[in-house]
Amino acid sequence: MNTPSGTFEAVPLEVLFPDAGVADLDRIRRSAHEIDGVQVAGKPQVWQWFPQHVTFPGRAEAGTPEVLLAEVSLHDEGGDWLEVSLDVEWTEEGLLVVWSGISVACWCEVDHNAHSIDPVGRTVVGTTSLADAFETSADRFVQWLAGPRDPEFWRSRASLPPREQERAPAVR
Ligand SMILES: [Zn+2]
Numbered sequence: 001m002n003t004p005s006g007t008f009e010a011v012p013l014e015v016l017f018p019d020a021g022v023a024d025l026d027r028i029r030r031s032a033h034e035i036d037g038v039q040v041a042g043k044p045q046v047w048q049w050f051p052q053h054v055t056f057p058g059r060a061e062a063g064t065p066e067v068l069l070a071e072v073s074l075h076d077e078g079g080d081w082l083e084v085s086l087d088v089e090w091t092e093e094g095l096l097v098v099w100s101g102i103s104v105a106c107w108c109e110v111d112h113n114a115h116s117i118d119p120v121g122r123t124v125v126g127t128t129s130l131a132d133a134f135e136t137s138a139d140r141f142v143q144w145l146a147g148p149r150d151p152e153f154w155r156s157r158a159s160l161p162p163r164e165q166e167r168a169p170a171v172r
Contacts, residue, residue, distance in 0.1 A: 004051070007044040008032040016049055016067055016088075017096075020130045027131035031138035035070065035086075038145045045070050056094040065090040070141070074149040080163055081105045082151040084144040086137050088130075096124040100137035102144045104154045107163045117158045 004010075011032075013025050020028070036044045053065040068088040075082040087099040101119035106112040120140045122133035148154070152162055 003048045005046055005048040008036065008047055011047050011049055011068065012051075015051065016054055017130055018054065024129055024131035028134045031135050034142055035138055035145070038142050039072075045072065053090065056090045058094075059092055067096070072145060074145075075151050079105065080107075080151050082149060082154060084141055086141045088134070091123060096130060096133070097121050098124070098130070098133035098137040100140045100144075102154060104151045104158075104160070105163075106160070107155070108161050115155075115158060115160055117154050 008029070013020075013028065017025065017028075032045070032047075039045055048066075048069045050066050050068070053067050057065050066087055066089045069085065070087075071083060071085045073081065073083050082102065082104050084102045085100065087101075089097060089099065091097050099119060099121040101116045103114045103116050106115055120137055122128055122136050124130045124133050155162060
């Protein structure tokens with residue numbers, strides 16, 4: 001199945017989140033607007049959504065059941081990369097959770113492929129509404145979009161090994 005995608009205006013919010021009230025959906029739209037406001041060269045964020053996961057599919061399905069997803073590549077060059085994402089998905093318990101994270105390429109001796117740095121996740125439970133959870137993650141997403149785009153900065157911050165220099169520069 002092809003995953004539908006488009007700008008936030010195209011996201012069928014009412015369909016994806018039938019339990020969310022009008023005020024909550026408005027707050028989510030405002031957060032998405034802020035995300036668009038910090039995009040590279042004014043290009044609006046592209047979102048992907050998963051209508052097959054409007055209701056919790058249970059644990060039988062392989063992988064994480066995502067409902068709504070935004071990803072931005074901040075750096076991708078010579079096998080090194082940095083990426084931020086915001087993700088509304090189901091927990092194993094069938095609760096919605098909104099995640100935001102910045103991931104960086106791994107250059108450890110043992111290849112982990114990627115490292116997620118300071119991920120934020122808020123589960124929609126109790127007094128935490130979907131809008132609360134979305135705003136928290138969207139705020140972080142916006143900070144990451146506006147922050148350093150050098151993967152080395154993030155690896156060093158997380159005390160991860162720096163990228164191997166295959167052809168080290170002669171003098172520094
Ligand atoms: Zn690693």
